[in-house]
Amino acid sequence: MKPTTLKEIAEALGISITTVSKALKDYSDVSPKTKKAVTDLAQKLNYSPNTFAVNLRTKESKTIGLIIPEVVHHFFSSVINGIIAEAEKNGYLVIILQSNESLELEKKQVELLMNKRVDGIIMSLSNESNDDNHIKEILKREIPFVQFDKISKLIPSSKVIINDQKAAMAAVQHLIDQGCKKIVHIRGPVNPQNAIDRFIGYKKALEKNKIPFDSKLVYTCESVTFQEGIDFAKQILEEHPDVDGIFAITDLVAVGVLSYFNDNKIKVPQQVAVIGFSNWFMSQVLTPKLSTVDQPSHLMGVEAFNLLLEEMLCHKEGTPFTPRTIELETNTIIRESSMRIR
Amino acid sequence: MKPTTLKEIAEALGISITTVSKALKDYSDVSPKTKKAVTDLAQKLNYSPNTFAVNLRTKESKTIGLIIPEVVHHFFSSVINGIIAEAEKNGYLVIILQSNESLELEKKQVELLMNKRVDGIIMSLSNESNDDNHIKEILKREIPFVQFDKISKLIPSSKVIINDQKAAMAAVQHLIDQGCKKIVHIRGPVNPQNAIDRFIGYKKALEKNKIPFDSKLVYTCESVTFQEGIDFAKQILEEHPDVDGIFAITDLVAVGVLSYFNDNKIKVPQQVAVIGFSNWFMSQVLTPKLSTVDQPSHLMGVEAFNLLLEEMLCHKEGTPFTPRTIELETNTIIRESSMRIR
Numbered sequence: 001m002k003p004t005t006l007k008e009i010a011e012a013l014g015i016s017i018t019t020v021s022k023a024l025k026d027y028s029d030v031s032p033k034t035k036k037a038v039t040d041l042a043q044k045l046n047y048s049p050n051t052f053a054v055n056l057r058t059k060e061s062k063t064i065g066l067i068i069p070e071v072v073h074h075f076f077s078s079v080i081n082g083i084i085a086e087a088e089k090n091g092y093l094v095i096i097l098q099s100n101e102s103l104e105l106e107k108k109q110v111e112l113l114m115n116k117r118v119d120g121i122i123m124s125l126s127n128e129s130n131d132d133n134h135i136k137e138i139l140k141r142e143i144p145f146v147q148f149d150k151i152s153k154l155i156p157s158s159k160v161i162i163n164d165q166k167a168a169m170a171a172v173q174h175l176i177d178q179g180c181k182k183i184v185h186i187r188g189p190v191n192p193q194n195a196i197d198r199f200i201g202y203k204k205a206l207e208k209n210k211i212p213f214d215s216k217l218v219y220t221c222e223s224v225t226f227q228e229g230i231d232f233a234k235q236i237l238e239e240h241p242d243v244d245g246i247f248a249i250t251d252l253v254a255v256g257v258l259s260y261f262n263d264n265k266i267k268v269p270q271q272v273a274v275i276g277f278s279n280w281f282m283s284q285v286l287t288p289k290l291s292t293v294d295q296p297s298h299l300m301g302v303e304a305f306n307l308l309l310e311e312m313l314c315h316k317e318g319t320p321f322t323p324r325t326i327e328l329e330t331n332t333i334i335r336e337s338s339m340r341i342r
Numbered sequence: 343m344k345p346t347t348l349k350e351i352a353e354a355l356g357i358s359i360t361t362v363s364k365a366l367k368d369y370s371d372v373s374p375k376t377k378k379a380v381t382d383l384a385q386k387l388n389y390s391p392n393t394f395a396v397n398l399r400t401k402e403s404k405t406i407g408l409i410i411p412e413v414v415h416h417f418f419s420s421v422i423n424g425i426i427a428e429a430e431k432n433g434y435l436v437i438i439l440q441s442n443e444s445l446e447l448e449k450k451q452v453e454l455l456m457n458k459r460v461d462g463i464i465m466s467l468s469n470e471s472n473d474d475n476h477i478k479e480i481l482k483r484e485i486p487f488v489q490f491d492k493i494s495k496l497i498p499s500s501k502v503i504i505n506d507q508k509a510a511m512a513a514v515q516h517l518i519d520q521g522c523k524k525i526v527h528i529r530g531p532v533n534p535q536n537a538i539d540r541f542i543g544y545k546k547a548l549e550k551n552k553i554p555f556d557s558k559l560v561y562t563c564e565s566v567t568f569q570e571g572i573d574f575a576k577q578i579l580e581e582h583p584d585v586d587g588i589f590a591i592t593d594l595v596a597v598g599v600l601s602y603f604n605d606n607k608i609k610v611p612q613q614v615a616v617i618g619f620s621n622w623f624m625s626q627v628l629t630p631k632l633s634t635v636d637q638p639s640h641l642m643g644v645e646a647f648n649l650l651l652e653e654m655l656c657h658k659e660g661t662p663f664t665p666r667t668i669e670l671e672t673n674t675i676i677r678e679s680s681m682r683i684r
Binding site: 097140 | 439454629
């Protein structure tokens with residue numbers, strides 16, 4: 001059964017489309033008799049308001065779009081939950097799109113969200129994103145927009161971030177405090193801002209403690225996976241058998257490292273101390289329990305939505321809105337995998 | 343800047359809306375000069391095709407909707423990736439909505455997808471779904487529809503499933519073969535079909551081996567979480583100190599059980615053998631490595647999309663389509679957590 005239109009109902013009842021529309025919206029200037037005839041027929045014919053029509057009248061769809069690189073991910077998943085929870089409280093539905101770290105897909109998805117007339121967009125950029133014309137388009141069309149986690153510094157939108165440099169510095173400082181002298185960093189890909197910042201934090205910690213930076217102690221993830229953690233752990237031991245500390249870009253990679261070490265009887269933390277980033281719930285489940293940086297992901301989602309809501313309300317009322325950046329606090333979680341000194 | 347319409351471009355150039363539309367679609371019966379004038383102006387004014395208009399002409403949006411209970415989930419995430427991979431190959435974008443195991447939210451999301459005129463819908467029902475009027479609505483409107491994993495048997499749509507009873511039976515049979523005599527089942531909530539079927543499989547295995555069924559050995563998850571695994575493990579040991587085997591509804595719960603046992607020095611598998619379900623990648627990372635049932639989740643996503651694609655193509659061409667059910671094979675993965683007999 002094809003979707004019924006306002007026109008079909010109007011023709012069937014011999015009245016105008018405007019009257020049908022008003023009747024469905026329960027306007028007072030339509031007679032009760034007409035309203036009943038319209039609503040009965042609409043019900044019978046399964047009439048469902050066409051999105052476009054609704055948008056024209058109210059200019060609101062009560063949906064927002066969320067584009068993230070990867071849905072299946074211990075960090076992003078938690079952010080998603082934060083966004084959905086706040087959205088639901090405020091009567092919004094969330095359309096989730098996964099860019100799979102592909103700039104091309106990300107561009108198509110931005111286009112889709114704009115075509116679908118969402119009220120606002122929240123995004124964390126893909127690892128490939130180095131061309132932000134599609135993002136500029138969102139701002140050009142005055143669609144409320146918030147970035148989080150992997151952001152473009154050049155885009156003047158609201159943002160929710162952490163201080164990746166400071167967080168990474170603290171993590172590496174902890175390894176140094178635990179007596180590590182030869183510390184490897186398994187970093188994120190070269191492009192994303194947060195990977196760059198965590199790398200800078202690693203270097204700053206070394207510098208502060210007068211440990212010379214050695215680029216051969218830096219390994220770069222392509223996809224930031226569990227498997228890369230395993231592969232790099234193997235490679236690191238072969239190339240630097242005297243490594244005594246590893247700082248990984250994220251817990252998933254650190255867990256891969258631990259997995260390899262466990263299978264090959266490498267004692268953690270006694271031989272090599274390991275620290276990750278993000279505080280995945282699984283990090284406490286492994287043996288040894290993984291040290292990490294707590295990144296308030298759920299809160300990040302909550303704050304991102306609330307910033308967007310503010311902007312969407314201003315947009316609706318036509319009042320000016322000044323984009324804001326919220327920087328959330330992180331802290332180092334010390335567990336078995338890096339506690340060498342008791 | 344408000345979105346530009348075809349009408350505005352037409353008025354600006356003094357031509358008809360039809361000509362503008364044809365020019366944008368590069369029809370051969372529009373002069374190159376007109377095409378250029380139209381596309382230049384469209385570019386300048388940021389013209390973007392209104393979804394509604396596109397739908398009227400082609401009746402295709404090249405987007406599908408996916409509603410799942412939980413995005414952040416080792417099983418669902420893998421299915422999502424399978425769906426997205428196939429969708430992308432075929433030029434479709436996937437709108438993901440998370441129902442959070444809430445029937446109310448699921449209903450709103452079905453409504454949203456229908457209003458947004460997606461070409462097809464793929465769904466796994468929430469744990470609460472016991473009222474399927476919203477699902478019947480999808481079929482009533484002849485929107486292509488595929489169910490997977492948690493399905494409604496009564497809805498005559500295409501489905502991609504596994505044989506949960508057979509899979510669970512094999513898992514419990516394995517524990518029995520390993521000498522377990524007092525086997526606990528941590529089951530899923532009472533409502534979802536797959537939880538019911540795994541429970542039936544557990545009972546059938548006991549029956550086959552003449553082990554009496556004891557309902558006190560069955561613990562029921564409300565939310566199927568890691569924490570419930572921990573809490574039940576504690577409760578199970580208190581209430582049945584001589585338990586020697588545990589079959590958990592899913593790996594996430596089994597991992598919670600292992601976490602509690604590890605922290606409390608309960609020897610697995612020697613004191614208690616443990617087996618889960620779904621073959622989460624983390625199951626191989628723990629100590630001891632977790633035995634499980636391999637559920638081909640990525641393939642499930644791939645098959646679900648392809649079934650949907652078939653139906654969408656038939657729908658587009660007006661040819662009849664007969665819904666099909668694809669049942670995928672599972673197999674028991676035996677690891678350290680249940681290998682008592684060598």
